[in-house]
Amino acid sequence: MNAVAGFAPNVLAAECPSRQVLKHLTSQWGVLVMLALRDGTQRFSALRRRIGGVSERMLAQTLQVLEADGLVLRVAYPVVPPHVDYALTPLGMAAAQRVAELTGWIEAHLPELLAARG
Amino acid sequence: MNAVAGFAPNVLAAECPSRQVLKHLTSQWGVLVMLALRDGTQRFSALRRRIGGVSERMLAQTLQVLEADGLVLRVAYPVVPPHVDYALTPLGMAAAQRVAELTGWIEAHLPELLAARG
């Protein structure tokens, strides 16, 4: 399939660039941002209210990282007061689905998980 | 289904206990440990060699947290030199599957993800 194969990405390898993306996607706020954005385009402050406990600083930073990875799309309207929309790119939607499956599983099995704490 | 319903776990809520589990599973080394353990029971030092870049300290710590969550099973044989086996519990296997789907997706779409960096 890949004409320029010869290497296969592997997250278990320390030098593999996939590690970086993994870190971004599985960062504390990265996960929650992706999740929140699954419901569609939202503004910065809406996201902030939606994601419990996130600070402005962390939300801004996380969105920038995710945008740089091509997972999140940022659209700023040059108006006052500022208006900026955030949404998932097609790539981001695919990633967010996997993230949602993980978090969904956690939520569904939380009783069992908590029961493990003797 | 749930006789004692009245609350639904939601990772977007700051106080929800699911947040803790999420943090453990998506921690830098947590992800990789779960992934590595999918191949079956392994010993500490084998895991250490398998997971690129992990230190003894972090591996030990991560395994303990995952064990406390009921995701990883630790079996120590009282022999000298020490022999300890680590494996996924049934719960852990289910979780690891979701984790693997996420990392698998990242690995598969790494070219596109890296291309986003202009």
Add this chain to the structure above:
DNA sequence: CACTACACTTACCAAAATGTATGTACTTCC
């Protein structure tokens, strides 16, 4: 008999993640 392997633990330190507080420029609401 020195050395390595095993599966850790502990102490110490550096680096990264994160929170808090503040400022911005302007507009709408009360």
Add this chain to the structure above:
DNA sequence: GGAAGTACATACATTTTGGTAAGTGTAGTG
């Protein structure tokens, strides 16, 4: 006209995370 909302940036402090190095006790390996 004072307050709140908007989407951040920036400086500073703190918390968390992670690395390094050393120690443990015994047994097999050269």
